[in-house]
Every structure is written in structure tokens, then in C-alpha cells.
Amino acid sequence: MSEVTKNKYTLETLLPLNVSYDRDRILIQQDVDMVNILVEVIEGSRSNLIPKVGDRMHHVDRDGDFYRYALLENFLADKMLVCLAQYVPFVSISDPDIWLSVSGGPFTSIDPTEMKFIGWEDGVFSAWEHCGPCANGSVRFMAKVAKWEYIAPEPLYGDFTTETWRKLYIRINENPESRYRYVANGTAFRDDADFDRFKKNYEATVFNHSESMLVIWCFRERHISTFYRIELQPITY
Structure with missing residues (x-):
């Protein structure tokens, strides 16, 4: 159990x-209390x-998609209902501890015994305050919660995940009049030679996903900006 913070705010x-x-x-x-x-x-x-x-x-699903901030939303029939990409959850006191109202998604259910504890972190919550439910009437705060890990069994792409790799769904275009043979979200390749250069450059x-679709795992691009400090002599007149 983590240490409880008294009068945190x-x-x-x-x-x-x-x-x-x-x-x-x-x-x-009253809101602070x-x-x-x-x-x-x-x-x-x-x-x-x-x-x-x-x-x-x-959370890592079978497709290798990595969700860093998945939320344990509710416990139903021996399964934990998990929201993989949620908005800030609303919280209220329930029996035995808390109750959440969550929006976002997608949702999935997981056997809690398959979750691995990996540490503690501050989770963001919100609650209706002295004005009650109304426009912009909720207050946000942070509380320390447990952090878990779940990796779905039988992954489709081995150890590849979007935590560290870029994943592209590449559609194979069979239209001979098209300018591009391979088309993906945000990029395209004119022909096999163009596609082969990309595969080589990004390792x-x-x-194979289907007859007309490929799944590519490759290095991510990282853009780094460099700033230089230049000392200039003061201008004198």
C-alpha cells in the first residue's frame, strides 16, 4: 500500500x-477540502x-498497440474493465472506495491476475465541486495510484510495439493508372524500388495483413532542434 497524503492541497x-x-x-x-x-x-x-x-x-494488445495511460475503470464478473485512452475520469466516493465515470475508449476487459505491478504514479482525476454539475464546474487534482502492466498473449507481430516502433498499414494499390503502388497514412511509394529504399533506410x-494490406514496423523519425547562443558585442555610437 502507498502512503496516504493528508491535506495534500x-x-x-x-x-x-x-x-x-x-x-x-x-x-x-470547500473545493480544497x-x-x-x-x-x-x-x-x-x-x-x-x-x-x-x-x-x-x-497496455499492449495483440496488434502491438501500446497505451501508456490506460485506466482501470470498473470491476465486473471477475474481469477488470479497462479504458485504453480515456479523458480525465470523474470520481466520487463509493463502497468500498471509489466510483468512476469515464469517457473515451476503446474499452477492454482483463483478468486482474494477468496484470503485473510495476510501480506508483500520480493519476489525474476530476470531481464536481461547490457549484455542482455545470459547465466548467469540475476541479482537477492528482492522487497516487498503482501502475500495472498487461501484455496480451499470442502477439501478432512478435516483440514489436508502438511504444518504441512506428507501425504502418500499407495498402497495395492494384490500379495500374495510379501514381502510387503502396499507400499508407501520411506517406506513399511509387513503385517497388521506392518501397525497398524506405524499408532499407528505416530497417x-x-x-502480411491481408491480400491487399501489409503491416510495416520500422524506426521512428525523431526531429531534433539545435539552438546556438551567440554572444554579440554591444553596439556603441
Whole structure:
């Protein structure tokens, strides 16, 4: 179990997370008190042995798609319902700990026994505050939650994942009048020679997806900007 933070926030420390709310609704001590109660309930219910609602997860599906901030949303019929790409969840106190209202997706369900604990991290939550449910009426805050990892069995592409590799779905264009033989999201290749150069330059590995589709795993591009500090002599007249 992680350590529970008592009175984590003050008006001064909660304000930077809620500038827009403060402008429209005015952040008050009542909001701070409610947030601190929620933080204590969330952090006091965490475990490094049992996945809990509100925890976060590194999730890798069979297609190799990596989700860094998947959210454990609900526990149903011995499975944990997981939102892979969620918006900031709304939280309220429930029995025995918390209840979430989550939007986003996609959703999947996972056996909690297949999740591996990998550490602790601050998770972002939101809650309706003194104005109740209304436009821009929620306050955001952070509470320490457990971090888990799940890697789906029988991956389609071995150890390739989008955490470290670029994945492209390449459509094979059979139209002889088309300018491009291979077409992907954001790029295209005129002919086999053009495609082969790309594969060589990016050390690509090719998988057959279907008769008209390939899946390519290759190096990512990384653009680095370099700034130079130039000392100039002062101008004198």
C-alpha cells in the first residue's frame, strides 16, 4: 500500500491545476477540502497486490498497440474493465472506495491476475465541486495510484510495439493508372524500388495483413532542434 497524503492541497497548490475553473466559478476552501478527502480515499485504497478501480496501466494488445495511460475503470464478473485512452475520469466516493465515470475508449476487459505491478504514479482525476454539475464546474487534482502492466498473449507481430516502433498499414494499390503502388497514412511509394529504399533506410520488418494490406514496423523519425547562443558585442555610437 502507498502512503496516504493528508491535506495534500491548499488553495495555492490546487489553483494551478484549475485556472479556468477559478476564473468561471472561483476556487474556494470547500473545493480544497473535498479534493483532500478524495485524495485520502483514493490513496488509502491502493494496493500493489490487487488492481483497483482508478489505477493506471501500460497496455499492449495483440496488434502491438501500446497505451501508456490506460485506466482501470470498473470491476465486473471477475474481469477488470479497462479504458485504453480515456479523458480525465470523474470520481466520487463509493463502497468500498471509489466510483468512476469515464469517457473515451476503446474499452477492454482483463483478468486482474494477468496484470503485473510495476510501480506508483500520480493519476489525474476530476470531481464536481461547490457549484455542482455545470459547465466548467469540475476541479482537477492528482492522487497516487498503482501502475500495472498487461501484455496480451499470442502477439501478432512478435516483440514489436508502438511504444518504441512506428507501425504502418500499407495498402497495395492494384490500379495500374495510379501514381502510387503502396499507400499508407501520411506517406506513399511509387513503385517497388521506392518501397525497398524506405524499408532499407528505416530497417523495416514486413508482415502480411491481408491480400491487399501489409503491416510495416520500422524506426521512428525523431526531429531534433539545435539552438546556438551567440554572444554579440554591444553596439556603441
